[in-house]
Amino acid sequence: MHFDALAVAALIYVGLLFVVAWAADRAALRGRTRWSERPIVYTLSLSVYCSAWTFYGAVGYASRSGLEFATIYLGPTVVLVGSWWGLRRLVRVAKIHRVTSVADLISARFGKSNTLAALITLISLIAATPYLALQLESISLSFAAFGQGDVLPGPLELWVAGGLAVFAILFGTRNLAADERHHGVVMAIAVEAMVKLVAFVALGVWVIWGLADGPADVIARIAARANDPDAAGWSLRADRWTALIAVSAAAVVTLPRMFQVLVVEPADETPLSSAAWAFPAYLMAMTLFVLPIAVIGREMLPADAPPDLYVLHLPLSQGAEGLALLVFLGGLSSATSMVIISAIALATMISNHWLAPLYLAWRRSEAGDIGPASLRRPLLVSRRIAILAVIGAGAVYQAADGSQALATMGTVAFVGVAQLLPAMLGGLWWRGATRTGAYGGIIAGSLIWMGLVFVPSLGLVPERDWGSVDPLAAAVLISLGVNTGLFIILSLVTLPDPQERLQGLSFVHAIAPDTAAVTAPPRTDGAIRSEALLTLARRIWGGDEALRFFHAEAERQGKSGFLPDVSAGFLSRLERRLAGSVGAATAHAMLAQFAGQRPTSMAELMAVAGEAQRAQERARQLKDDSDELARTARSLQEANDRLTALSVQKDAFLGQISHELRTPMTSVRAFSELLKLPDLGAEDRARFAGIIHDEASRLTRLLDGLLDLSVLESGRARLSVGVVNLHDLIARAIDASSALGGAGLMIDRDLPTEHVMVLTDADRLLQVLINLIGNARKYCDARRPVLTIQVRRLATMTQIDIMDNGSGIPADKQDLVFEKFSRLNDPARAGGAGLGLAISREVMAALGGTITYLPGHGGAAFRLELPLRPPGLGSKGGAA
Amino acid sequence: MSLPPDQPIFLERAAYRRRRLMDAARLLPLVTLAALLLPVWLMPAEMSGAGGMIWLFGLWLVVIATSALLHWRLGRGPRAGDPPDAF
Numbered sequence A: 001m002h003f004d005a006l007a008v009a010a011l012i013y014v015g016l017l018f019v020v021a022w023a024a025d026r027a028a029l030r031g032r033t034r035w036s037e038r039p040i041v042y043t044l045s046l047s048v049y050c051s052a053w054t055f056y057g058a059v060g061y062a063s064r065s066g067l068e069f070a071t072i073y074l075g076p077t078v079v080l081v082g083s084w085w086g087l088r089r090l091v092r093v094a095k096i097h098r099v100t101s102v103a104d105l106i107s108a109r110f111g112k113s114n115t116l117a118a119l120i121t122l123i124s125l126i127a128a129t130p131y132l133a134l135q136l137e138s139i140s141l142s143f144a145a146f147g148q149g150d151v152l153p154g155p156l157e158l159w160v161a162g163g164l165a166v167f168a169i170l171f172g173t174r175n176l177a178a179d180e181r182h183h184g185v186v187m188a189i190a191v192e193a194m195v196k197l198v199a200f201v202a203l204g205v206w207v208i209w210g211l212a213d214g215p216a217d218v219i220a221r222i223a224a225r226a227n228d229p230d231a232a233g234w235s236l237r238a239d240r241w242t243a244l245i246a247v248s249a250a251a252v253v254t255l256p257r258m259f260q261v262l263v264v265e266p267a268d269e270t271p272l273s274s275a276a277w278a279f280p281a282y283l284m285a286m287t288l289f290v291l292p293i294a295v296i297g298r299e300m301l302p303a304d305a306p307p308d309l310y311v312l313h314l315p316l317s318q319g320a321e322g323l324a325l326l327v328f329l330g331g332l333s334s335a336t337s338m339v340i341i342s343a344i345a346l347a348t349m350i351s352n353h354w355l356a357p358l359y360l361a362w363r364r365s366e367a368g369d370i371g372p373a374s375l376r377r378p379l380l381v382s383r384r385i386a387i388l389a390v391i392g393a394g395a396v397y398q399a400a401d402g403s404q405a406l407a408t409m410g411t412v413a414f415v416g417v418a419q420l421l422p423a424m425l426g427g428l429w430w431r432g433a434t435r436t437g438a439y440g441g442i443i444a445g446s447l448i449w450m451g452l453v454f455v456p457s458l459g460l461v462p463e464r465d466w467g468s469v470d471p472l473a474a475a476v477l478i479s480l481g482v483n484t485g486l487f488i489i490l491s492l493v494t495l496p497d498p499q500e501r502l503q504g505l506s507f508v509h510a511i512a513p514d515t516a517a518v519t520a521p522p523r524t525d526g527a528i529r530s531e532a533l534l535t536l537a538r539r540i541w542g543g544d545e546a547l548r549f550f551h552a553e554a555e556r557q558g559k560s561g562f563l564p565d566v567s568a569g570f571l572s573r574l575e576r577r578l579a580g581s582v583g584a585a586t587a588h589a590m591l592a593q594f595a596g597q598r599p600t601s602m603a604e605l606m607a608v609a610g611e612a613q614r615a616q617e618r619a620r621q622l623k624d625d626s627d628e629l630a631r632t633a634r635s636l637q638e639a640n641d642r643l644t645a646l647s648v649q650k651d652a653f654l655g656q657i658s659h660e661l662r663t664p665m666t667s668v669r670a671f672s673e674l675l676k677l678p679d680l681g682a683e684d685r686a687r688f689a690g691i692i693h694d695e696a697s698r699l700t701r702l703l704d705g706l707l708d709l710s711v712l713e714s715g716r717a718r719l720s721v722g723v724v725n726l727h728d729l730i731a732r733a734i735d736a737s738s739a740l741g742g743a744g745l746m747i748d749r750d751l752p753t754e755h756v757m758v759l760t761d762a763d764r765l766l767q768v769l770i771n772l773i774g775n776a777r778k779y780c781d782a783r784r785p786v787l788t789i790q791v792r793r794l795a796t797m798t799q800i801d802i803m804d805n806g807s808g809i810p811a812d813k814q815d816l817v818f819e820k821f822s823r824l825n826d827p828a829r830a831g832g833a834g835l836g837l838a839i840s841r842e843v844m845a846a847l848g849g850t851i852t853y854l855p856g857h858g859g860a861a862f863r864l865e866l867p868l869r870p871p872g873l874g875s876k877g878g879a880a
Numbered sequence B: 001m002s003l004p005p006d007q008p009i010f011l012e013r014a015a016y017r018r019r020r021l022m023d024a025a026r027l028l029p030l031v032t033l034a035a036l037l038l039p040v041w042l043m044p045a046e047m048s049g050a051g052g053m054i055w056l057f058g059l060w061l062v063v064i065a066t067s068a069l070l071h072w073r074l075g076r077g078p079r080a081g082d083p084p085d086a087f
Helices: A004-028 A039-049 A052-081 A087-096 A104-107 A114-145 A156-172 A183-211 A212-228 A236-254 A256-264 A272-287 A290-301 A307-317 A322-366 A376-400 A404-416 A421-429 A434-457 A471-493 A498-509 A526-541 A543-558 A569-580 A584-594 A602-609 A612-676 A680-712 A726-740 A762-779 A811-816 A836-846 B014-041 B050-076
Strands: A721-723 A744-750 A755-759 A787-791 A799-806 A849-855 A861-867
Touching: A004 A114, A004 A322, A004 A799, A039 A052, A039 A256, A039 A272, A039 A322, A039 A584, A052 A114, A052 A236, A052 A272, A052 A290, A052 A322, A052 A404, A052 A498, A052 A744, A052 B014, A052 B050, A087 A256, A087 A272, A087 A290, A104 A114, A104 A256, A104 A584, A104 A811, A114 A156, A114 A307, A114 A322, A114 A376, A114 A434, A114 A584, A156 A183, A156 A307, A156 A322, A156 A543, A156 A849, A183 A212, A183 A307, A183 A322, A212 A290, A212 B050, A236 A256, A236 A272, A236 A404, A236 A421, A236 A471, A256 A322, A272 B050, A290 A307, A290 A421, A290 A498, A307 A498, A322 A584, A376 A526, A376 B014, A404 A421, A404 A434, A404 A471, A404 A836, A404 A849, A421 A434, A421 A471, A421 A498, A421 A584, A434 A471, A434 A849, A471 A721, A471 A762, A526 A543, A543 A584, A569 A584, A680 A836, A721 A726, A726 A762, A726 A787, A762 A787, A762 A799, A762 A836, A787 A836, A811 A861, A836 A849, A836 A861, B014 B050
Parallel strands: A744 A787
Antiparallel strands: A721 A755, A787 A799, A799 A861, A849 A861
């Protein structure tokens, strides 16, 4: 097969992965994660463990050391099968704390120390660099196995590294999720897992049944090879066997990329139940054919063929080009998935624990604050830079030292990241583990690893000879032994600070903590702080996301709007959410600013974590309840007062109305008796009859008013709608009301604006206007009374304001003026029955409008609002 | 040792079964580890060739099957139709 065709196939394949990742990201964006959250996808994504080291290196490893290669897959098998021992809790705790990386987990456990996180990031990066170089190397080697081509200008390694960086940046840093999950990448990795499994199994089947004569023949050949005198490396060594199983078991949880897919990507620990058997099954399927391929390859290929590339050379030598292409794609899958996930995981660590703290410190020293600009962009940019740096480091390492066998590079990385295991396990199981202990263990273990494994692997110093003990096993035993020992001893002799104790409690018992940024007592400037926190959150998540979170929090507290009270629970949840974006240590540092940067005291801590807080909680709850009761009681009291006031008024009115009825009645009776007197002069007779007539008229008016009101209130009022000019209506009302007295009233009108045509019942509106103007005449107590009338035409209504310059209506009476029987003044002076405004209100309601009292206008001010068209009126309503 | 006051001393049967399944799931990796390490410590020469391969992959298969069975039962949760306990 020509090199160029191969390059094109690789490009098409990577393009396909882009499509898969893009589609899964899109689906996740719409909330459809049914596919990407399936246990099978989770299990397949774990197969990122099987990198190019497995795909190419395992056969090379097996041809040198026989069965020992399997140790690398036995460790993870034991860990996954034993997920009930702690893996489930690890995932649960990581989800509670929204952990973003292995460094974040350990630093969060030990008091959210960013220095510790930065140190772990450094170790992970050093350990990962040769491992990444291994992947790039394997891709270059596999291309080279097909011969040279001329499609690509420049060195092939550069193209490979660049392409991988682009993929990782495109899908790893597209968004700054609150939980560092990448659905698209996980789906692409799952597809790659299928491809590499199919490729390897196909090759194995082809080798066993195509090149050899079935399993029995292969086993016989393996037995023969094992007994070969030049296969000395094949005899297993118990110390190496144990040490390799141990470090591979450790690596499956501490390798940044494994932590990413195993702990960070799943939504919770449920897919572990499937992975507990399916991932071991995957590993077994990937390793089952390794020994056969190694043995047959050694028999059939020339002696100078590198064992690491047997998987490619075997099909190529037999002319099975299709199979070779499939194998090539499988190898490409192994390498790309590892590089992409590693780059994303390491970039998250570098960005969260190196670059973000630096950026924040720089901004703070510059602006005295977290900074005015959005943090989203700097964070994303820092991740992209970190991805380039990680892949670049791998490429540089590969260019500088490309001579090693793949297997050696892998074990170097495994032993390095295994140094994180004691601190991780201790942190999860032992509340007594302290940060000093973690520092001591990790630093000592890493230094020993550097001295005994990493530096010798570069060929700078010779490997140390330990006599009968294998050097690697000795290095593993010494580094992990010293690491664990120092971790335990230092933890025993040092005191954790309160923050650590709180986090320890939370990690060991897998309970959600109240974070310590919260232990500062609630301050009075709650709304301002809440707003500042919202600003901070918006800089990191973007506006919508932050508003959603704050609105949900406010609702949780029973408030509307976007500013919840700055309570302990709210701050904890906010800090954990922020930790999902920038890591626990940075989130803690950010919120500590808002809490006044006070160190947490033990007493406060206990108040948060302990009984005292629960007691406070209960007390507050009780207080809230009683406040609520008080509020209810208050509103009931108000309603009662209102009713009482009305009832008093009603009684007064009944007294008044009987008085009003009785007075004319008395006059009518008295004067009609007088009329009976025989010796009455004609003049007197006429006068008395006049009085009787007036009094009867007064009675009639009163009864008319009551009748009118009852008709209006029952909604039976008939409207005769017509078009009328408001100017004319107001003029008529002023004329009509002048009979009521108050001749000294000056009327201030704006004549041009009054010429507004309205569609309404003119008589009814006139009645209201007369009432209002008459009231002003009667009650305006100013020395020079002035009545102002303003008309305004609005889009949906017409407003008429009628305001006098008297003393107005006292605030406590304003809500009563429209009630029936309500009278503000001395009844004797008023001379009315207190029905005017009540009738006006009913009239306006019948006209589809409103009448409201306008407070704060200096005197009594009423606003009439008329709709453009009265209710229940069709378009033909003009005919009155 | 005193029992927590707010928990029943004896669990109902389904929950009891589940606890024992979890015990078994915890035991499985320990047994696996022993079966992986002991033969190599005791007789490395016999384990190095084809015999070792058969032993290793046979063991692997058994572990996978057992793990699948245990986790399937654990995931299924308690069910009514199980045979009654002998005591």
